[in-house]
Amino acid sequence: MTGGPRIAAAPISWGVCEVPGWGHQLDRDRVLGEMRDLGLAATELGPDGFLPPSPERRRALLDSYGLTGIGGFVPLVLHEPDHDPLPEARATFRGFAEGGVDMVVLAAATGVDGYDERPALDAAGWRALLGNLTRLAEEAGRFGRALTLHPHVGTMIETRDEVDRVLDGSSVPLCLDTGHLLIGGTDPLDLVRRAAGRIAHVHLKDVDAALAGRVRAGEITYTDAVRAGVYRPLGRGDVDVAGIVAGLGAAGYQGWYVMEQDVVLAAEPPHGGGPRAQVAESLAYLAALPGGPAAGGAG
Template identity: 55%
Template sequence: MTAVAARVAGAPISWGVCEVPGWGRQLDPATVLEQMREVGLTATELGPTGFLPDAPSDKAATLATYGLAAVAQFAPVVLHDPAVDPVPQVEKVIDGLIACGATTLVLAAATGVDGYELRPTLDDAGWATLLGNLDRLADRAAERGVVATLHPHVGTLVESGDDTDRVLAGSRIGLTLDTGHLLIGGGDPVRVAVEHPDRITHVHLKDVSLALARRVQAGELGYRDAVEQGLYVPLGDGDVDLAAIVKSLQAQGYSGWYVLEQDRVLGAAGAEGSGGVGAGGADAEPGEDVRRSVAHLLSLVDGPASGTGEAAP
């Protein structure tokens, strides 16, 4: 197993499991975790609250049943409101991470409203509160042996390249580089990877259809609808310059996880797929898309992969 292959993880969102109410059909943990193992994954992020059991020890036991290690959890938290203390919510997430042996807390600057369709514009006071909370949470996590990161995410208060630059300049927290969300939000994931390798502590590898991303940016298409239509595709099938990003990170000594994420919306059981871009649309077999993404990632660093499927052309 190569050094990179040992640092590839999955995420439940690739199987349509999402924290947003009404997102789509939610598969049960047994189905998702079993398919992760079937495609050769050995590690995963924990998924949204409610996907795995609430009790930290039960989370760990569930993953152990499927032979999967835990690497991180995505936690959308309100950070900009001085009346909201994010620490109690984050402490519960850290409890679960520690119980499972995971080391990374992936924060997103939630708006306080369900979904990722609309977001307010922060004033300077809101930004000051957000940045202060990021440092406070980073310190709190470090005290417990966990690394906190900030994830620029569509429909949150840190979405664009400018937002990301403001976080990098105004706080000490590390960054989760999500190659898809940053591009959709109008940022440049290649630039961030090249210019800020010292701040990148976690990576979500995504590929996206730029044509659909531009429609989201222009306000012509809602984010969820775009995902359902195939906004995210297997690695190598879209328009993100993954080769430049991965090669830059490797050259700069990045040693963290590469979490493969192909966000998707699943329709009702038995329904036909939506015909989105990629390997069969929204209801294409998630495991096969993940298998293809693993093969493509390994081809970027090791040449053509064998035994994991064919890399996308």
């Protein structure tokens, strides 16, 4: 990519999620059409089944909406010593390469559906996880793909201590998800200040800090918090989005800013409203930031 950072979309901002029972799932034509109508020209792929599995058909469909696929969320079990994630990962990397999708957004999955509970990692689990991160990053490179690790609520890498252990124990770049980090107990602006060179991909969220605190305290589940609106349009929550964008810009960040304000939909929203209106509000906020990123394609 050239020309500095750019803005991309993500289907989860329209409630499209891999978790069974997450909520009402919008038709992909509506989602892609609303992305296009908002002036976005790039998107992450969304969960398996949202777009055609064939790389060629997927690219053709995105092309028909003026969109480019720039990355995809890939949850894999990395912490089990007797489980090898490489064969599954290799198939994904091949599909990304054949479809022109550059960024593998890896998550350290627990092995169960959803993000409301997770096991603790022991020493053997940590050795397996950190070793697999290195192996998968090397394998992604063989396919010409970039790989980042996404700290994510309800995965094996959620808390600040876990994020720091990955930073100290591996060289794998991070996906800076401003919402998941905050809910997990990491100040995303502080992470930018101390480790900007490790950030290769960004998911932008704003967060209701009070609801986030209730998730950390175990008072409500993560899914219930999303349903209650823990993620806010940019500028309407407690994340210093402006400071994060400014800090990354000062550090020379050249990657994507992916619009990710996760929602759970109860029903089909009216056309022009619902997720489209919230993404439009977030885009307007970004556009008003001095020196902020611009919506656009691959540069």
